[in-house]
Every structure is written in C-alpha cells, then in structure tokens.
Amino acid sequence: MNSSKWIWRVVSIVSVLATVLLLAGFVYAIKDIQNPKAAAEQSSPSATPQESTGAKSPEAKKDLKIAVIGDSLAKGTGDNSGMGFARRTVSELAKDSGRKATLLNNLGINGLTTTGLLPKLEEKGTQYVLGQADVILLSIGGNDLFQGADLATKGISGTSNPGTGTELDPKDLLKGLPKASTQLKAILERIRAINPEAWIVYVGLYNPFGDIEELKIPGNQAVASWNQSALQTINKYSSMSLVPTFDLFQHNLDKYLSSDHFHPNGDGYQQIAERIVQGIR
Amino acid sequence: MINLLPLIKNETIKIIKKKRFYVILLILLVLVPIFTYAQMRSAERTREKFHGDWRLEVQQQITDNENSLGSDRVPDEWKKYRKIFVQQLQYYLDHDVNPNEPNGVTFTREFMANSITLFIPLLIMAIASDIVSGERTSGTIKMLLTRPVKRWKVLLSKLVTLFMFSSLIVVSAFIITYVVSGAVFGYKGFDMPVFTGFQITGSDVDLSAVHAVPQWKYLLMQGGLIWFVSLTIASLAFMVSVLVRSTAASIVVMMAALIAGTILTNMASAWSSAKYLFMVNLELTDYLSGTPAPIEGMNLSFSLAVLSVWAVAALIISFLVFTKRDILN
Numbered sequence: 001m002n003s004s005k006w007i008w009r010v011v012s013i014v015s016v017l018a019t020v021l022l023l024a025g026f027v028y029a030i031k032d033i034q035n036p037k038a039a040a041e042q043s044s045p046s047a048t049p050q051e052s053t054g055a056k057s058p059e060a061k062k063d064l065k066i067a068v069i070g071d072s073l074a075k076g077t078g079d080n081s082g083m084g085f086a087r088r089t090v091s092e093l094a095k096d097s098g099r100k101a102t103l104l105n106n107l108g109i110n111g112l113t114t115t116g117l118l119p120k121l122e123e124k125g126t127q128y129v130l131g132q133a134d135v136i137l138l139s140i141g142g143n144d145l146f147q148g149a150d151l152a153t154k155g156i157s158g159t160s161n162p163g164t165g166t167e168l169d170p171k172d173l174l175k176g177l178p179k180a181s182t183q184l185k186a187i188l189e190r191i192r193a194i195n196p197e198a199w200i201v202y203v204g205l206y207n208p209f210g211d212i213e214e215l216k217i218p219g220n221q222a223v224a225s226w227n228q229s230a231l232q233t234i235n236k237y238s239s240m241s242l243v244p245t246f247d248l249f250q251h252n253l254d255k256y257l258s259s260d261h262f263h264p265n266g267d268g269y270q271q272i273a274e275r276i277v278q279g280i281r
Numbered sequence: 282m283i284n285l286l287p288l289i290k291n292e293t294i295k296i297i298k299k300k301r302f303y304v305i306l307l308i309l310l311v312l313v314p315i316f317t318y319a320q321m322r323s324a325e326r327t328r329e330k331f332h333g334d335w336r337l338e339v340q341q342q343i344t345d346n347e348n349s350l351g352s353d354r355v356p357d358e359w360k361k362y363r364k365i366f367v368q369q370l371q372y373y374l375d376h377d378v379n380p381n382e383p384n385g386v387t388f389t390r391e392f393m394a395n396s397i398t399l400f401i402p403l404l405i406m407a408i409a410s411d412i413v414s415g416e417r418t419s420g421t422i423k424m425l426l427t428r429p430v431k432r433w434k435v436l437l438s439k440l441v442t443l444f445m446f447s448s449l450i451v452v453s454a455f456i457i458t459y460v461v462s463g464a465v466f467g468y469k470g471f472d473m474p475v476f477t478g479f480q481i482t483g484s485d486v487d488l489s490a491v492h493a494v495p496q497w498k499y500l501l502m503q504g505g506l507i508w509f510v511s512l513t514i515a516s517l518a519f520m521v522s523v524l525v526r527s528t529a530a531s532i533v534v535m536m537a538a539l540i541a542g543t544i545l546t547n548m549a550s551a552w553s554s555a556k557y558l559f560m561v562n563l564e565l566t567d568y569l570s571g572t573p574a575p576i577e578g579m580n581l582s583f584s585l586a587v588l589s590v591w592a593v594a595a596l597i598i599s600f601l602v603f604t605k606r607d608i609l610n
Contacts, residue, residue: 004290007293007294007297008290008294011293011297011445011449012289012293012445015445015446015448015449016445018448018449018451018452019444019445019508021452021504022448022451022452022504022505022507023508024501024505025501025502025503025504025508026502026504026505026506026508026509027505028498028501028502028505029501029502029503029569030581030585032477032478032494032502033477033478033568033569033581034582036477036478036480036490036491036492075348102332104332104337105337105340105341105344106341106344107340107341107344108344108348109344109347109348109351110348110352111351123371123374123375124374124375124377125339125340125343125371125374125375126340128336128337128340128374129336129340132334132337
C-alpha cells in the first residue's frame with residue numbers, strides 16, 4: 001500500500017496548507033470589513049488620466065467621434081427604434097459624406113434639467129467622454145420650460161376643464177426662463193472649457209403644445225425667447241451652433257410627435273438628425 | 282487522539298480512491314472553460330461597442346442606470362441597488378480604475394463571487410452528501426463500526442476529512458479558474474487595485490472608509506469567506522448525510538435548500554425574518570464588494586453568526602443521532 005501512504009501525505013499536507021491560507025484570508029476579511037479604514041488617498045499610478053491628448057491626432061480627425069449629452073431628447077425617448085437623433089446622426093453622416101462617425105456615448109438622461117446637468121459636467125466620467133469627442137450634441141431645456149412630460153398630459157386634461165389647469169399655466173412658462181437660460185449659458189461655457197476643440201451642436205427647443213389653444217402662443221413665445229437667449233451665447237463662439245427645430249414641429253406636431261405628445265417620434269428624430277448633419281458638414 | 286489520525290488517513294484514502302475528488306476537479310475543468318468562453322464573447326462585444334475604452338463603457342453604465350432610476354416601472358428596491366451601484370462606478374471612474382479590467386485574476390474574482398451560493402456548495406456536497414450515507418448504501422458501515430473504535434471518533438474522522446477536502450475544493454476552484462481563464466485573458470492583474478469598504482446606509486454609500494486593496498489580497502479575503510461558507514455547507518450536508526439513508530436523497534435535500542435560498546434572496550426583502558435562514562446568508566463576499574444585503578439589517582457579523590449557529594446545530598444533531606442510532610440495514 002505504498003500509494004495510499006503517498007496519497008495521504010500529499011492530501012494531508014496540501015489540505016492543511018490550504019486551510020491555513022483560507023483561514024488567514026477569512027480573518028483578514030473580517031478585520032477589513034468590520035473596521036475598514038480608508039488608506040491615505042493613494043492615486044493609482046498605473047493609469048494615466050489624460051489619454052485624451054493622444055486621441056486628438058490629425059489621423060483621428062477622419063473618424064468623427066460624437067458624444068451626446070442632455071435630456072430625454074438626447075436619449076431618444078419616443079423613438080420606437082431606440083435610435084434617437086444620436087444614432088440617426090451617426091448613420092446619416094456615414095450615408096451622406098462617407099465620413100466614418102462613431103457614437104462615443106449617449107449620456108442623455110430622461111427628465112434632466114439644466115439644474116441637473118450642471119453638476120454632471122463636473123463628474124470625471126462625463127468630462128472624459130466630452131474630452132474625447134469631436135462633436136458634442138447637446139439637448140437640454142425642454143424640461144426646464146415644460147417641467148417634464150408628465151405635465152404634458154396634465155396640460156391636455158387642463159384644456160378640457162380650464163378652471164383646474166393650474167399645472168401648466170401659460171404665465172409659468174415664462175417665469176422660470178431667466179434662471180434656466182443663465183444656466184444654459186453656464187452649461188455651454190462649461191462644455192467649451194472641457195473640450196475647447198470640439199464642435200458643439202445645441203438642439204433648439206420646439207413647442208410640443210402648439211396644438212393646444214391656450215398654450216400655443218405663450219408656448220411659442222417661451223420657446224422663441226429660450227432659443228434666442230441660447231443663440232446669444234452660441235454666437236460668441238466660433239465652433240458652436242444651434243440646430244433649430246421650432247419650425248420643424250410648428251405645424252407638424254401630429255406627424256413628428258410620439259404618442260406621449262411631448263417627445264419626437266422616429267420621423268421627428270430623423271428630421272433633427274438630418275439638420276444636425278447639415279450643420280456639421 | 283492518537284487513534285484518530287489513522288482513521289482520518291483511512292477516510293482520506295477512501296475519498297481519493299473512490300475518485301470523488303477527481304470528479305470535482307473534472308467538473309471544474311469542464312465548466313470553467315465554458316464560462317470563460319462566454320465571458321470572452323461578451324467582453325469582445327462590449328470592447329467593439331466602446332472602442333476598447335473602458336471609461337466610455339463605465340460612463341454608459343452609469344447613465345443607463347441613472348435613466349432607469351427615473352422610471353416608475355422599476356421597483357424601489359432595485360432603484361436602491363442601482364443608486365448604490367452608480368455611486369460605486371462613479372468612485373472607480375473618479376480614481377481611474379477599471380472595475381472590470383479583463384484579466385485572469387478579475388475573472389477569477391467575479392466567478393468565485395458568483396459561485397459562492399450554488400456552485401461551490403454543489404461541489405462540497407459531492408463529497409459531503411456521500412460521506413456517511415454512502416457507507417450505508419454499500420453496507421460498509423457495519424464493518425466500520427465493528428472495529429474497536431468509539432462511534433464518535435469514526436464520525437469525527439469523517440468530519441475532519443470533509444473539512445480538509447472542503448479547503449482543497451475551494452483552493453482548487455481558485456487555481457483552476459485562474460489557470461483556465463488566464464489562458465484567455467492573460468495571467469496579470471494581481472496588483473490591480475480593487476475598492477472595498479463601501480458602507481451602505483439606506484440607498485447611500487458612505488465612501489469615507491473606502492480603500493484600495495491589491496487584487497491578490499482581495500482574492501485571499503474572498504477565499505476565506507468562501508471557505509467559511511463551504512464549511513457551513515459541509516456541516517449541514519454532513520448532518521443530512523447522517524440522517525438520510527441514500528446519497529441521492531441527501532443531495533436532493535441540500536440542493537432544494539440551496540435553490541430555495543437563491544429564490545428567497547431575490548424576493549424576500551419584505552419578509553425580514555427570512556434573514557435567519559442559512560441559505561439567505563451565503564453571499565458573504567457581498568460584504569466585501571459592497572453589494573447591499575438582500576434583507577435590511579444584515580451585516581457580516583450577523584451572517585457569520587447565523588451560519589455558525591446552523592453549522593454547530595447540524596454537527597450536534599449529527600453526533601447525537603449517529604452515536605445513539607441502531608444500525609440496521
């Protein structure tokens with residue numbers, strides 16, 4: 001029974017070693033979990049944070065990198081195919097000019113307002129994405145102005161009973177405007193500072209309530225003055241542009257709006273994308 | 282104590298000669314390549330989408346999770362998880378560390394964290410469920426007990442052998458996973474920093490105690506926690522093996538308990554006394570990675586206590602039953 005002796009020796013020694021190792025790990029784990037102490041802020045030297053400079057070589061210019069940031073419009077809410085104007089712009093660019101375009105990231109978040117976007121721009125991940133991009137598509141402000149798509153439905157129900165339609169009072173539309181447009185200005189300037197070279201495209205607002213009698217004129221006014229104040233900032237910079245959508249939707253709401261009556265549908269996004277591409281060319 | 286060692290030796294040789302341990306190694310050698318391949322494919326795909334830039338990938342992950350936070354269709358508990366997840370990802374991004382850098386060590390870490398509730402216990406049961414009931418099925422138990430050795434010593438030798446093999450299984454699972462996945466993802470990554478110490482209060486993460494640990498240390502801690510879970514499972518399976526006559530039945534009993542546990546962890550957050558069940562407390566590695574516990578009020582010492590109580594009770598029952606019971610065929 002020489003083999004049994006051999007088996008016993010190996011198994012016993014290895015298993016005792018394994019047990020000791022695991023026991024050590026166990027004790028260490030308990031210690032670490034029960035009294036976690038933050039190590040002195042150690043930066044990891046392995047990764048270099050500023051790789052973005054290398055990516056900006058002239059050769060990379062051929063390949064357009066597109067980053068999208070903003071609200072539900074940027075995300076593509078309402079588009080059944082899920083493409084939004086972001087992916088549609090990419091495919092339009094490829095079709096149109098043969099330039100290869102890639103979508104870096106779509107950072108659109110449903111319901112984002114200018115107040116919500118500002119702190120996002122201070123996050124490292126966002127800054128990294130924006131820093132990498134050649135074209136930055138921005139859509140923001142719709143929620144500031146109309147306080148979310150939720151109110152859209154309330155606004156509609158308010159029309160049938162005008163007395164209770166306090167949620168979307170036409171006067172309120174203009175009330176938040178000054179604050180929001182200063183924030184928009186701050187956002188545009190911040191993005192410019194994060195990436196001084198990228199082409200920044202701001203997607204202008206449209207009035208989704210143009211077919212509701214008492215919201216039509218104040219809505220149009222609010223949107224127009226919003227776009228106007230956006231232009232004031234945008235005009236100051238050379239590589240920044242506003243893509244107007246107001247006229248697109250003005251008389252085509254049933255054609256271009258999705259069923260929630262706030263976001264564009266696939267066709268609407270397609271129209272926006274085509275306009276964006278025209279501006280980039 | 283002197284005549285215990287030969288008994289343990291005897292049991293060890295039995296397990297090796299019966300090829301139980303080889304079966305376990307074989308299972309690992311067959312399954313790990315499959316998982317590795319699956320992981321490789323999904324890694325390739327995401328790399329394609331994000332052009333090999335992990336920061337873009339992580340940022341997109343954050344955005345996607347933030348988007349789902351706004352949705353009314355997402356249950357509140359999931360939102361809590363995702364909020365915590367977003368904060369952790371943000372932390373990794375802020376410190377310029379790729380949380381899922383593809384290498385053999387990271388794969389091992391993730392794989393072991395996922396196998397703690399079912400896969401590793403299953404392997405343990407392959408030995409534990411058979412260790413007493415197997416002797417009954419084959420009738421060799423009579424031979425064992427007719428020897429001039431006290432019954433509790435016979436059982437103790439079996440238990441010690443089982444614990445020895447539990448350690449062996451955990452370590453070999455680590456080694457095999459690392460060797461196999463390393464062949465695909467590369468053998469580097471031991472020094473890569475992993476963050477631990479996320480303290481969760483409600484849906485917020487306290488980052489004050491977060492610290493970076495080199496991945497090898499993390500693996501060591503993880504191994505220790507998995508080892509503790511394995512011993513608990515071994516003790517419980519041991520008890521079932523004493524109580525039940527056939528090996529098949531004893532495996533079924535344990536499997537049923539474990540599967541019930543995974544289902545419960547997914548849906549029992551409303552039933553808070555479920556936290557006293559051992560199956561819900563198996564995911565000890567979650568405390569390391571900062572994943573919120575399935576039920577409010579669970580923490581590491583709680584889970585360890587629950588598991589210990591179950592294990593000790595199981596062992597007491599097995600010894601009482603084994604020493605008292607008549608061995609009929």
